[in-house]
Amino acid sequence: MGERNGNQVMYYLRDRRLDVCYDEESDNDVDGEEVHEEIADEQDADEDSDFDELRRRQVDEIEENIQPRLGRPRSVIKGKNNFKWSTIAPESRGRRSFHVYLPSAREEAKNVSTPLEAWTLLFTPEMLEMIIQHTNEEIERNRVNIENQNASFCRNTDIVELKALIGLLYFTGMEKHNHTNLEDLWSPQFGYNLYRAVMPERRFQYLLQNLRFDEKNSRNVRRTEHALAPIKELWDAFIVNCKKYYSPSTNCTIDEQLLGFRGRFAAQVYIANKPDKYGIKIVSCNDVQTSYTIDAEPYVGRIETAAGDTVPSYYIKKLTETIRNTGRNITCDNWFMSVNIVREMKHNYSLSMVGTLRKNKPEIPSTFLQSTAAGTVRYAYADGMTLLSYSPKRNKVVLLLSSLHKRGHMNEEIGKPDIVAFYNATKGGTDTFDQLCKCYSTSRITKRWPMRLFFGMLDQAGVNSAVLYNLREANSALNCRSFLKELTFSLIKPHLEDRLRKSTLRRSVRTLVSEVLEVNEHRSNETGRLQKRKRCSVCSWRDNKKTLYSCASCGSPVCDDHRTHFCHNCA
Incomplete structure (x- = not known):
């Protein structure tokens, strides 16, 4: 039997159009709490309004002194840690073949x-x-x-x-x-x-x-082994089932979901631009096309990572275990993205990544942080990665890193780089899922x-x-x-x-249950007749009233004083 594609599934799931709100991690970490800054529009995913003007002027002076000596544009630029980027796009080796996955059930x-x-x-x-x-x-x-x-x-x-x-x-x-x-x-x-x-x-x-x-x-x-002990067994079984019965499409999103909670929880987080503000953070991997949750991991506090690994890289590796070596793409925001994790996921697990970068990464060349005229695009290439510096408007710079795009191209239809268009189209998998849950x-x-x-x-x-x-x-x-x-x-x-089926159920409740089940309980217009006289179940035992009739519904013996006759319509 055939299956619907992801776009059809999302069309049916939504009662109305969901206006997805995309969140941004701040470049600052205040007192160990995550601080999110609301984004004015979808291009401002990595805007830093507190850019140091003095530092910008210093960079401009350095470039003015260097450029005349060179006499031509440099083909190699370096980041703060001397990481080398090439400004010349790598040569194309013909048409690249890659597998296209469609969402499907298993x-x-x-x-x-x-x-x-x-x-x-x-x-x-x-x-x-x-x-x-x-x-x-x-x-x-x-x-x-x-x-x-x-x-x-x-x-x-x-x-x-x-x-x-x-x-x-x-x-x-x-x-x-x-x-x-x-x-x-x-x-x-x-x-x-x-x-x-x-x-x-x-x-x-x-x-x-x-x-x-x-x-x-x-x-x-x-609890000494895992802080999620009171519900970990149930959670693990649920996530295993989520992974078992679904195969995601080509593009997936890794982002955060916040379960609003104001009670006591050791790893409670505060995210300013989330509707619930306080709660339990769940890092989730979702399919872009259907928003299905493929894998998820609740944040429970300090995480023991492997040597040289960061917490964001731990989550990326953990949540992509089921799709490793498949050639799929992962889109995530600037809290997860770094040059090292993008390179490692590409070479070790055959997964490409696209996402925004924070401006404090040491691999970013200083020239890519400069604010220029609106629409300015700058590309740099290194080890199969493409770094983009894009100015959607004056005094705003967006940094994106992609291991999916080998060369920089402009999308003429929307007037933005292909990397920006792709990121905006694939970053909302988790946010849409979160809205469907909260609805x-x-x-x-x-x-x-x-x-x-x-x-x-x-x-x-x-x-x-x-x-x-x-x-x-x-x-x-x-x-x-x-x-x-x-x-x-x-x-x-x-x-x-x-x-x-309970004979002791009250008549008023029985009527409600019958209405919900749409069952028409037929009552005879005559009470049942007993083979032997019995004491009335309603009268006091002192009266000792005997009767040959019983209730047609429950079968209890009832005397003439406690019998009621109904016509078929009223019954």
């Missing part, structure tokens, strides 16, 4: 036919059973503190109920109720019938309070960071599974909201059917 993902099947590939039954096991352990520990230990709201949970809980979380995100008070959600006046039909408010709250994802007794030991986020207010990360995983699974579902051409195309609607109903339906 293994079982090729045959998914429903949203639930696609979602189950990423959140497998084994992962849900692990959550159930540790959640029931927490319920058992907390049950001793409850006065009535036989209360129905504090019973152990199962996989059917857990799926229903997740379905309600998706529904709250879909209806923008994720920050609404629970009392209002379950209110007959202001809430939705679906909430009361699936489970009581107290049960929903109790399950969220007791959700756990690891063995509590061994947590402190595992229908399941995140509720919590003080527990593992829960915030779990909500983030649900959002990521929702977007990724929607991509897998829409890739199959035989499936009807669904946008994110329509996909989540079908997924929500598929998750809660088994639990609703279980509730409907």
